[in-house]
Amino acid sequence: MVYENLIYKKGDGLALITLDRPNQANGMNYALARELANAAQDIDLDSSIKAVILTGNGRFFCAGGDVVGMSKLGDDLAPEVKRMADELHKAISTFARMSAPVIMAVNGTAAGAGFSLAVTGDYVIASESSSFTMAYTNVGLSPDGSSSYYLPRLIGIRKTQELMFTNRVLSACEACEWNLIHCVVPDDELLERAHSVASNFLNGAAGSNSAIKKLLLQTFDNGLETQMEIEGRLIAECARSDNGREGIRAFSEKRKPNFD
Template identity: 60%
Template sequence: MTEYQTLLFEQAGALARITLNRPQAANGMNHTMTRELADAAARCDTPGTKVVVITGAGRFFCAGGDLKDFADAPGRGRHIKAVADDLHRAISTFARMDAVVITAVNGTAAGAGFSLAVTGDLVLAAESASFTMAYTKVGLSPDGSASYFLPRLIGIAKTKELMLTNRVMSAELASHWGLVTEVVADDQLASRADELAQTMAATAAGSNGGVKSLLMHTFGNGLEEQMELEGRLIAARAESADGREGVDAFLAKRTPDFA
């Protein structure tokens, strides 16, 4: 267990767990939390980590930025920019690492908490979880990659609705809109996250990283450029130890033993 002030971090073999741990402040993000989250993300960006589970302690996943912390800081704009920079560094690392990132949304995800929740490669939500942007409600604007990922997940029109009206979405509605992979009973969220994490831990990390990389580039590439990227990646995977093991195991009708 690595000691942080605002997070719980645990690495067990190929699985890393990050718990936002400011329950007395609804897991609100202050500069300490985003700085520690960026550090924890970097710790997970290693060949030995195949899965990262992110969740919150207590009743909230994350209520967004800690507005009291922001209000008390000298140089408010400069302070918030530093908080956002570290959050963005964490999200960039999570998005580009080979490890599959599972967000287990245990309660309200608001503002930057909403932004973080939907960056998961797989998003699990408790039935009682809710999602709201909430930025314009306090005179701010979105951060945490919301303006990048939300239009790609649900389109511009629905993104504008969420950002401008601060609509509160239930977990079921978020799933219907395509923001959530799976909704589970509140008392089953942790066990379902563990089950999914164990499943992902048995897969090939390089293949998962290839999927993430391909999808990250798909909206910026033309058809031929994207197909060239596909060709180069699948060729590299075929030459890798996991690629050889996967093909050999399939032909031998056995379960592959990926590194």
């Protein structure tokens, strides 16, 4: 695919995706959502990728759906919105289930679908000037982008209701206090911190990180015994792997492991 709405780079085990519609506040439309889904699929199929960074170009991470573009669709509005949501959801599902951890580097306003996308990350870093708001009901729409799944699990139903019904705007520090993100950094240090976090994944055992993602994705759906059985199977799978053997050997030899 030729990417016209995002910048997609891969190398040395890292994939970097930059939403690239700065003149439209990186607003989500069908084309951007489709490209995002395609990039996610490409990463998922590439076993060399051990970490992903997703950020936005310009002053916005993603200001939600491209409402100006939507206003021009006429009778095609509803089917086009559904097509866009389907592609966005495909991307989010792929990011959630791929082996590589996904780092969200939120560089500005994250509204609507941008908010929804940001909090799906395995590790979420925000710049000091960033902000978070649902904003869907301001334009007569309802939440998408998995926010009705992730938000109640991250912050509980009451705070989710507050965000969705009132469109309260959270500063980066408030978002951190609410456990929506992991940390806040100065604006000019955002990508540096994202790459620092990525380096931990790049130097780590890919199988271990993949197992963590699988365990956490299932934890609210399973009972205790079911979850422990999955834990047992995954830790045994890791122990059988080359990285598992190397990690155990390195620990016993009191040296740093050399993971693939």
